[in-house]
Amino acid sequence: MSPPLPRRPRHLAAFLAAACLTLPAARGETLAVMGRLVHTMQGAAIPDGVVIVADGKIAAVGPAAGTPVPEGARVVRADVVTPGLVDAHSVVGLAGWLNQDQDQDQLDGTEPIQPELRAIDAFNPRERLVEWVRGFGVTTLHTGHAPGALVSGQTMVVKTAGEPPTVLRPEAMIAVTLGDTGRPEGDKKAPGTRSKSVAMLRAELLKAAEYRRKRADPDAAKRPAPDLRLEALARVLAGEIPLLVTADRATDIASALRLAEETGVRMVLDSAAEAYLLLDRIRAAGVPVIVHPTMRRAGSGETENASFETASRLRAAGIPVALQSGYENYVPKTRVVLFEAAVAAANGLEADGALAAVTIDAARILGVADRVGSLEPGKDADLALFDGDPLEYTTHCTGVIVDGRLVSDGPR
Amino acid sequence: MRTAPGGRVAGLPWAVAPAIRVLLALLATTAAGADAEPRRPRAFVGGRVLPVTSAPIEAGTVVVADGKIVAVGPTGQTPVPADAEIVDTTGRVVIPGLVDTHSHVGGGRGGDSSAPVQPDVRILDSINVRDAGLRKCVAGGLTTLNIMPGSALLVGGQTVYVKLRRADTIEGLLYRDPAGRPLGGLKMANGTNPQRDAPFPGTRGKAAAMVRQKFLAAAEYRRKMAEPDETKRPARDLELESLAECLAGTRVVHHHTHRADDILTVLRLREEFGFRVVLHHVSEAWKVPGELARAGVPCSVIVVDSPGGKIEAMDMSLATGAVLEEAGVPCAFHTDDPITDSRLFLRSAALAVRAGMSREKALEALTIVGARMLDLEARVGSLEPGKDADLVVLSGDPFSARTKVLSTWIEGERVFDRDDPADRLLAVGGYGAGRDQHAEWCCAGGDYR
Known part of the structure; x- marks a missing residue:
């Protein structure tokens, strides 16, 4: 095993970036990805398996012994093969690695409620952190506007490679933050309390309901002028897109569930540090949880009661759960969902649960399971290759395939 | 045997x-x-x-x-x-027991924002030994810490070396020299963190000049304090005394530094004044391993999940440990808690192994090398007869x-x-894990959990 060109890591990154931009024929390349163990996430893992990739899609999956390899296919070998990882919540691509004003587009602090802000208008696919997380097997990112405002904007689901990268969902969810982290700084700025946050959100949803009713008027002349803000929330009320509610304290999680029940909107809970206190209510509400990074800093206040075991307790309670790299505002600027999965696995989620939480279960929560999250014929050819147990710190990601193209060949 | x-x-x-x-x-x-x-x-x-x-x-x-x-x-x-x-x-x-050469647990604060150079300030005067963060350290296997002031000043104050014994006051955690004085180093920083409006430096050149001026004063103070005739010695000056201890080699400088040129600036100042120094964080140490090896200066490395977060850390590499090992530079790791969680300190070394460091050197980097950086290698850092258990x-x-x-x-x-539920809560987290005074030896007779 050799270190990843330690003396010149930036040059390696540049080389890889160049490599993936200068292989125009690669998309059509036929690959046979052989693994000592292939985790399809559809049934048991296949020992000595092979994944056949053609035209950017998975053509076949099965034991190497019984799966024909097309003539001319390029053979790629790995110890362990998994579906490309799905990072269920990040801000990477809007938030850049330098953490300077010019590369921080994940949060606009001018107004508390801005559901009209689209992630696709700010996502930079060439951001170094996108390449960084991809090197650890991440092929799909749910990224967008960050926690930190009552309604900060929209999110998107996008691949981590491609020119341009495939956008699976341009308007995935609308990001809401309850509790301390959703409040702006300054004495006179609203919302200033937890109650005020909920009141403002209810009022805005009521306004959107009224707008939606009037916009449906058969008489076009009587319809109000299009309003991007209310339009976005009207889509939430119509059930087209869910609210992604970041809430850590049990108080705030309960408020979110109350709001979901009152308005009937679809909801996905995010972060949810104290979710273990409300397992029955979350399950009854049918709300999935994209739990905070397993290794989240405990800190004080909102997150002081965070637990390494939250993901495993949610899953044991029958609640759909996915893992995320989350939002960081300093060093490191992003976490790596592969490592979060490792720690979650070690803390009760076990290997199967942890892999599911960064592949198929994450894809289902994001509404993209028809395309990614498992290795099945017809799905996008997104794969991650490892030289050992992917849930060990010392294992390397030796290759990443996105839409059928080998975009990095590590090891990282 | x-x-x-x-x-x-x-x-x-x-x-x-x-x-x-x-x-x-x-x-x-x-x-x-x-x-x-x-x-x-x-x-x-x-x-x-x-x-x-x-x-x-x-x-x-x-x-x-x-x-x-x-x-x-x-x-x-x-x-x-x-x-x-x-x-x-x-x-x-x-x-x-693991040795963390750079931690901020305990809620301590060193120098304030009134001046850029505050070598008289002691972090030990501000540490809450009932802070939940200290007990989380032992849940991660840490037994010895260097608790440091922050990096917002050129000289942020005196650090303190502590042993995480069960104690009600900071005195119970201290390492002491034979004269009974608490052991610790001196926190210094360069690069962007200490730069801001006057009286702070606005540039790297200004920062180095301010530090040099202060060390020159300390050298002069040290010379005068060596005067055999006590009546001719100057009045005791706590700022210069602390710096003079660095010049005498009895107090080690623990220097926050990221960029390769900032690392070389520290080496230059060390050459000029002769203080003993440990370099901390060293995001770009992998660019200057030869210079570090020639200087024989040890590096305490932080391992985080991604580069960046600030411009100085943009070239951070998981392979720093491997590069330093190859160059023969003594390398330890640190948590910089809360930047990384003390309960996951072993993970820092594991990620360095992922990037090419040997397992042997990675384990040394969590133990004996850190102990040497704190001059505590005779007491801790390895399992040897005669050392602390x-x-x-x-x-x-x-x-x-x-x-x-x-x-x-x-x-x-x-x-x-x-296996103890209260300890397990600290190790895993959960409701109440963030509360201070979460210690059974505290507040005898009351249940404060």
């Missing part, structure tokens, strides 16, 4: 005044508990023992007594005292993500037990 010279207790130098000896004895008694019964020896028997400074022992025994290690060797060939309490470590891995029992391979710290022992006493 290696045993300690029989019954030798580290004595105080003859020159120490009797009054100080009495005071020290009183402090020692208080720290250990005034009514403590003589402690039975303990023997950790059967586990894989990684002494760090000697070869791994597949089935080993570690015998401890009176707070010290008295024997380390293969089980069956290592005599265990008849009255020893046996701790069965079969199937476990026993390593020395600080050790950690792991469920398995130190670098596996699945491995748990099962128990942590300081000076022969258990300070963390994963």
Whole structure:
């Protein structure tokens, strides 16, 4: 095993970036990805398996012994093969690695409620952190506007490679933050309390309901002028897109569930540090949880009661759960969902649960399971290759395939 | 098998005044508990023992007594005292207590925002020993910390070396020199963190000039304080005294620095003034390994999940440990808690192994190398007879993500037990884990959990 060109890591990154931009024929390349163990996430893992990739899609999956390899296919070998990882919540691509004003587009602090802000208008696919997380097997990112405002904007689901990268969902969810982290700084700025946050959100949803009713008027002349803000929330009320509610304290999680029940909107809970206190209510509400990074800093206040075991307790309670790299505002600027999965696995989620939480279960929560999250014929050819147990710190990601193209060949 | 010279207790130098000896004895008694019964020896028997400074022992025994290690060797060939309490470590891995060379736990604050150079300020005067963060450290297997002021000043204040014993006051955690003075280093920083409006430096050149001016004053102070005639010595100056200790080599400079050119600036100042220094964070150390090796300056590395977060850290690499190992530069890791979680300190070394560092050097970087950076290698950092009985029992391979710290022992006493529900709460997290005073030895008679 050799270190990843330690003396010149930036040059390696540049080389890889160049490599993936200068292989125009690669998309059509036929690959046979052989693994000592292939985790399809559809049934048991296949020992000595092979994944056949053609035209950017998975053509076949099965034991190497019984799966024909097309003539001319390029053979790629790995110890362990998994579906490309799905990072269920990040801000990477809007938030850049330098953490300077010019590369921080994940949060606009001018107004508390801005559901009209689209992630696709700010996502930079060439951001170094996108390449960084991809090197650890991440092929799909749910990224967008960050926690930190009552309604900060929209999110998107996008691949981590491609020119341009495939956008699976341009308007995935609308990001809401309850509790301390959703409040702006300054004495006179609203919302200033937890109650005020909920009141403002209810009022805005009521306004959107009224707008939606009037916009449906058969008489076009009587319809109000299009309003991007209310339009976005009207889509939430119509059930087209869910609210992604970041809430850590049990108080705030309960408020979110109350709001979901009152308005009937679809909801996905995010972060949810104290979710273990409300397992029955979350399950009854049918709300999935994209739990905070397993290794989240405990800190004080909102997150002081965070637990390494939250993901495993949610899953044991029958609640759909996915893992995320989350939002960081300093060093490191992003976490790596592969490592979060490792720690979650070690803390009760076990290997199967942890892999599911960064592949198929994450894809289902994001509404993209028809395309990614498992290795099945017809799905996008997104794969991650490892030289050992992917849930060990010392294992390397030796290759990443996105839409059928080998975009990095590590090891990282 | 290696045993300690029989019954030798580290004595105080003859020159120490009797009054100080009495005071020290009183402090020692208080720290250990005034009514403590003589402690039975303990023997950790059967586990894989990684002494760090000697070869791994597949089935080993570690015998401890009176707070010290008295024997380390293969089980069956290592005599265990008849009255020893046996701790069965079969199937476990026993390593020395971890040494964190750079932590901010305990809620302490060093120098304030009034001036860029504050070498007189001591972090030990501000630490809350009931801070939940301190108990989370032992849940991660940490037993010795260098608690530091922040990096917002050129000289942020005096650091303090602590042992995470169970104690109600900071005095119970201190390492002391033979004269009874608390041990610690001096926190310095360069690069962008200390730069802002006057009286702070606005540029790197200004920062270095301010530091040089202050060290020149300290050199002059030191010269005058050596004057044989006491009446001719200047009045005691706490700022210059602290810097003079650095010039004398009795206080180590712990220097925050990221960029390669900032690293070289520290080496230049060290060359000029001769202070002893440990470089901390060193995001770009991988660019100048030859210079670091030639200078023989040790580096304490932070390992985080991604580069960036600030411009100075844009070229951070997981391979820094591997590069320093190859160059022969002494390398330790640190948590910089809260930047990384003390409960996951082993992970820092595991990620360095991922990027090419050897397992042996990675384990040294969590233990003995850190101890050397704090001048504590005679007491901690490895499992050797005569050293403090600080050790950690792991469920398995130190670098596996699945491995748990099962128990942590300081000076022969258990300070963390994963089977204890209160300790487990600190290790895993959960409701109440963030509350301070979460310690059973605190607030006798009351349940404050």
